[in-house]
Amino acid sequence: MGRPFGGIVIETLIVNVLLVLMAFAVLVLARTRNLFAVVVLSGIYSFLMATILVALDAVDVAMTEAAVGAGVSTVLLLGALHLCKSEEARPAHRPWLPLLLSLATAGLLIYGAMGLPDFADPNAPIHQHVAPRYLQNEVDVPNVVTAVLASFRGFDTLGETVVVFTAGAGIIALLRRRKHKEKGREGIAMRDDLVLLVVGKLLIPFILLFALYVQFHGDFGPGGGFQAGTIFAAGIVFYAIIFGLDKARRVVPDRLVETLLAAGVLLFIGVGVAGLLLGGNFLDYFVLDKDPIHGQHRGIFWVEAGVGITVSGVMLKIFYMFASRGQREGNEE
Amino acid sequence: MSVIIDILSGLCLLAGAIFSLIGAWGLLRMPDFYTRVHAASVLETLGAGFILLGLMLQAGLTLVTVKLLIIGILIYFASPTASHALARAAMVRGIKPLLAKPEE
Amino acid sequence: MLAGATLALIVCVVLALLRAALGPTVFDRLQAANTIGTASVMLLALFGFLNGRPEFLDLAITYGLLNVIGVIAVLRFFRQGDLGAGEEPR
Numbered sequence: 001m002g003r004p005f006g007g008i009v010i011e012t013l014i015v016n017v018l019l020v021l022m023a024f025a026v027l028v029l030a031r032t033r034n035l036f037a038v039v040v041l042s043g044i045y046s047f048l049m050a051t052i053l054v055a056l057d058a059v060d061v062a063m064t065e066a067a068v069g070a071g072v073s074t075v076l077l078l079g080a081l082h083l084c085k086s087e088e089a090r091p092a093h094r095p096w097l098p099l100l101l102s103l104a105t106a107g108l109l110i111y112g113a114m115g116l117p118d119f120a121d122p123n124a125p126i127h128q129h130v131a132p133r134y135l136q137n138e139v140d141v142p143n144v145v146t147a148v149l150a151s152f153r154g155f156d157t158l159g160e161t162v163v164v165f166t167a168g169a170g171i172i173a174l175l176r177r178r179k180h181k182e183k184g185r186e187g188i189a190m191r192d193d194l195v196l197l198v199v200g201k202l203l204i205p206f207i208l209l210f211a212l213y214v215q216f217h218g219d220f221g222p223g224g225g226f227q228a229g230t231i232f233a234a235g236i237v238f239y240a241i242i243f244g245l246d247k248a249r250r251v252v253p254d255r256l257v258e259t260l261l262a263a264g265v266l267l268f269i270g271v272g273v274a275g276l277l278l279g280g281n282f283l284d285y286f287v288l289d290k291d292p293i294h295g296q297h298r299g300i301f302w303v304e305a306g307v308g309i310t311v312s313g314v315m316l317k318i319f320y321m322f323a324s325r326g327q328r329e330g331n332e333e
Numbered sequence: 334m335s336v337i338i339d340i341l342s343g344l345c346l347l348a349g350a351i352f353s354l355i356g357a358w359g360l361l362r363m364p365d366f367y368t369r370v371h372a373a374s375v376l377e378t379l380g381a382g383f384i385l386l387g388l389m390l391q392a393g394l395t396l397v398t399v400k401l402l403i404i405g406i407l408i409y410f411a412s413p414t415a416s417h418a419l420a421r422a423a424m425v426r427g428i429k430p431l432l433a434k435p436e437e
Numbered sequence: 438m439l440a441g442a443t444l445a446l447i448v449c450v451v452l453a454l455l456r457a458a459l460g461p462t463v464f465d466r467l468q469a470a471n472t473i474g475t476a477s478v479m480l481l482a483l484f485g486f487l488n489g490r491p492e493f494l495d496l497a498i499t500y501g502l503l504n505v506i507g508v509i510a511v512l513r514f515f516r517q518g519d520l521g522a523g524e525e526p527r
Contacts, residue, residue, distance in 0.1 A: 010440060017447060021454055028458045036515075040466050043507055044457060047477045048450075050500070054484050054493060063496050070474075071503030075510040082514065193421070196509065199414045207502055214495065221492040231499060238506045241513045343438040350445035353476070357449035360472060361456050366464055369456070373472045376449065384442060384479050388486055400494040404482065404501060408475060411505035415471050422512045423464045 015055050022048045033088045039077045046070040059222040060145040063214075067230040072315050075237055079322030140293045141300060146218045150300040154283045158268055161307050165265045168314035172258070175321045200242040207235035215308045219297075225304040229311025237319050245323050257317045264310025271302045342390035349383030356380055365431035366423055370416050377412035381405070443483045449476045467511060474504030 022045060029041040046069030053062035117124035134148055141147040149157050215228030240248030272283040280287035285299030352375055359372025385405045392398045450473055457469035478501045485493030 014447065021451060025454060036463055037466055040470050040511065041457065044470050044473050047474055051477050051480055054481055054496065057488065059492060059496060063499055066496065066500050066503060071506055074507045078510060078514045195414055195417050199410055202410065210498060222495055234503060234506050241510050346438050346442045350442045353449045354445055357452035360469065361452045366462060369465060370468055373468055376472060377475050381475060381479055388482055391486065397491045397494065401482065404478065404494065404497050407498065407501045408478065411501060412471065412475055415505055415508040418509055418512045419464055419468055422515060428462060428464065
């Protein structure tokens with residue numbers, strides 16, 4: 001456990017200051033009519049949220065929040081923004097009743113939260129049941145979050161992965177049009193922005209490599225499938241933004257992305273079925289190897305790989321769908 | 334020896350903090366978009382550079398220093414690129430810099 | 438000294454946030470967002486040292502990368518109106 005700096009006072013002060021900043025950002029965001037500014041401000045909000053999570057020592061969550069909220073979400077919201085007007089319409093009625101309801105609910109929640117035990121109190125009830133058993137770390141993986149995510153609560157993660165897959169499948173079902181060969185707009189890459197081209201060529205391999213690092217380092221430090229999948233997709237999105245969607249589609253074709261979407265979930269379920277076939281329960285890792293601990297390592301490795309594959313496929317597919325829809329509409333006008 | 338390193342690291346952190354504050358203050362107070370970009374770049378290069386240097390001195394020769402170096406290289410490549418792209422996009426959009434009035 | 442640098446950076450974030458709220462043009466807000474991102478990377482590195490956990494540095498690298506991607510995506514959208522087009526005819 002890291003030693004808290006300057007005692008609990010400074011940490012509380014910093015967290016409170018950051019929370020106030022977040023509230024300020026949200027207030028400005030709620031009052032702005034320009035949707036573009038809203039997207040930028042929500043990116044700032046995500047950065048601040050991730051910083052608060054770091055100050056509260058929740059590193060895995062912070063990494064996921066940074067990757068998803070500040071990076072990919074901004075890009076996807078922009079893609080959606082292109083398809084609609086950029087000014088928010090005036091509301092049709094005055095919002096007094098919703099405001100009253102929100103304040104009442106907030107009041108109830110705050111009143112309820114005051115009855116909770118102190119933050120990080122070791123005698124709190126939630127720390128007495130499963131937490132001691134998790135912390136005894138019978139699966140021998142240094143990062144407790146990964147152990148809980150992939151091993152102790154593996155079914156839950158399977159459900160989450162299927163939800164992510166369903167989101168991707170839903171987007172495909174909603175936005176797919178009849179396929180027609182897209183001719184024209186074959187890429188002449190941008191020649192007038194040389195700085196972006198060069199820096200992009202330098203950064204993109206590093207981003208992809210870093211995504212792999214985060215994926216496989218998830219046992220020992222912050223990381224894991226969700227973060228790695230998002231960073232990988234962000235790398236390819238970066239390539240598409242600088243060099244053109246057509247080129248990106250040639251590097252990572254649609255077929256491949258759709259295959260990845262499904263392959264991750266299948267891999268996850270496959271690990272579970274392997275546990276069944278080898279004589280244990282579904283998603284039982286102990287039977288995956290002669291040495292049960294090594295079986296755990298194997299199980300967690302493949303399960304996280306499955307999660308990473310599906311998440312990267314879904315993010316990339318959503319980006320492709322949004323960006324190409326904008327392209328087609330531009331072509332039709 | 335370690336006292337010297339501590340003092341140096343403290344000085345670097347102090348310099349980094351000062352330059353960051355100067356940059357942010359400039360971002361807030363400068364009269365025109367292009368001057369604000371210029372002010373923010375102080376934060377991104379000098380501020381970040383000195384703070385990272387101070388942290389590297391504290392970390393010694395370990396993996397942490399290598400990671401800090403990677404962060405430094407990343408910031409040095411990425412932030413000026415973003416500023417360049419911003420200024421260029423603003424130029425294309427027609428935002429004119431605030432120029433001094435010609436002497437009559 | 439670490440705590441002092443942390444507080445200075447938080448003040449920088451506050452100032453940049455003010456610019457993001459004020460900025461008359463959208464480019465001001467974007468520059469402020471970029472600065473907040475870079476300041477957050479620094480803050481993360483400092484938090485890591487203060488908490489005694491060097492694993493935070495992975496997080497700082499993630500932030501830095503996503504900061505760049507986010508700003509350039511916004512600019513590409515702004516300049517060309519959609520995220521797919523990569524070509525501009527000469």
